[in-house]
Amino acid sequence: MxxxxxxxxxxxxxxxxxxxxxxxxxxxxxxxxxxxxxxxxxxxxxxxxxxxxxxxxxxxxxxxxxxxxxxxxxxxxxxxxxxxxxxxxxxxxxxxxxxxxxxxxxxxxxxxxxxxxxxxxxxxxxxxxxxxxxxxxxxxxxAESVVSGLRDLAVLNSTGSEFHGFVRDEYTTLPPTDDRVLATTVTARWRHRSTATRDWDASYREARNHLLRAFAETHSLSLQQTLFQMGRRVLDERPELCEVRLALPNRHHFLVDLEPFGMDNDNEVYFAADRPYGLVEGTVLTDDAPDAPSAWT
CATH class of the missing domain: 3.10.270.10 (Urate Oxidase;)
Known part of the structure; x- marks a missing residue:
């Protein structure tokens, strides 16, 4: 050998x-x-x-x-x-x-x-x-490639998010909900079609803006759905880009039980848990994106 x-x-x-x-x-x-x-x-x-x-x-x-x-x-x-x-x-x-x-x-x-x-x-x-x-x-x-992006971008929707219809087994305790807090800390990277981009600052600002707008404007049935809409929005609006990769940890916010104190909690007081957390990762790309796997590593 x-x-x-x-x-x-x-x-x-x-x-x-x-x-x-x-x-x-x-x-x-x-x-x-x-x-x-x-x-x-x-x-x-x-x-x-x-x-x-x-x-x-x-x-x-x-x-x-x-x-x-x-x-x-x-x-x-x-x-x-x-x-x-x-x-x-x-x-x-x-x-x-x-x-x-x-x-x-x-x-x-x-x-x-x-x-x-x-x-x-x-x-x-x-x-x-x-x-x-x-x-x-x-x-x-x-050959050259440029992947721009950001990390540690904290975002939160205080409503406009649901989660129900999921698989249930003998270990499932999570109740379905049609109104929850959706919070995440975004890591996003986007690949440029070429290194000929002349205004990197403008490209970055606009990509970031479209990520935020898609997050805010998507009525979310799952974090996976939100991820796809964020990537799709960037690619729809920025023709110099061909691929977006996102990692979205689900920063869980749990309603606090206030009944022991004789109080109702109508989606007003939450406990923000830092761990463990759900993690959703995904890639969104155009169907004509040139192959460049080494660009990401």
Whole structure:
């Protein structure tokens, strides 16, 4: 029986970069009144001619992960960070084109949003939502893909959700309901048809907006139904996208029994349970979506 090396990659994980753009108002002064900040975490994974380093410890083909980290910082200074998609493509293409032993680069970036408090240079972190981007590139002229998305987007409908007609067995205690709280923390990723998208920010804003509107406007008979409508709405409205993947934990809200205190509870007081929770995952895609399974991993 022969033992061989399978697929492999390596890189630098979670390089945290905060990039301050001064004079963001364009007044030409370094310490101008208006600043802009980009707070991101960058993970780079490279693959290519790496057999020798695994089999014999020969590092001749290896670009040190410390060099990858330094490249992230240097590119943040040299090029700025306009959008995480553009920054990811810039890094991925650089690593493949600059190193003959590297044939593929995977760059994943998470962005932590900040809102301006007052004046031009005071900020507060925006909730818990995180914007994400995952970029793959084989270098100049090669195959590329961009998957944008978000995680930790907490949403809740206080009515307009039902759940009944489900399978019952000897262990079923859950009562059917025609009025419940539906709450989830959305993780969503959407694949671009190509890397030719020019306004990544607008694409992200609109995709996020359509996710929220579909969640709010769907009278839900199940979380699965809501998931499909969210993905469908994004693809209907954003032609630059071809596939949406969603993970929706069902953040259960249980009515509290107030009868021991002589009180009715007409869908007014709930216990919000953090675990265990239901989890619904699904993919929604157009029938002409190009095949690109590696785009997601």
């Amino acid at each position: 022969a033992i061989v090396l399978g697929p492999n990659r390596y890189g630098k994980a979670e390089t945290r970069v905060v990039r301050v753009t001064r004079n963001a108002d364009g007044n030409g002064e370094r310490d101008g009144e208006v600043h802009r900040i980009k707070d991101v975490s960058v993970t780079v994974l490279l693959s290519g001619a790496m057999e020798d380093v695994h089999l014999s410890g020969d590092n001749a083909a290896v670009l040190p992960t410390d060099s990858q980290k330094n490249t992230v910082f240097a590119f943040a200074k040299k090029h700025g960070i306009a959008t995480i998609e553009d920054f990811g493509l810039l890094l991925a293409r650089h690593f493949v084109d600059a190193q003959p032993t590297i044939t593929h680069a995977r760059v994943e970036i998470h962005e932590y949003a900040w809102d301006r408090v007052t004046g031009g240079h005071s900020f507060v972190r925006s909730g818990g939502e995180v914007r994400t981007a995952l970029v793959h590139s084989d270098g100049d002229g090669g």
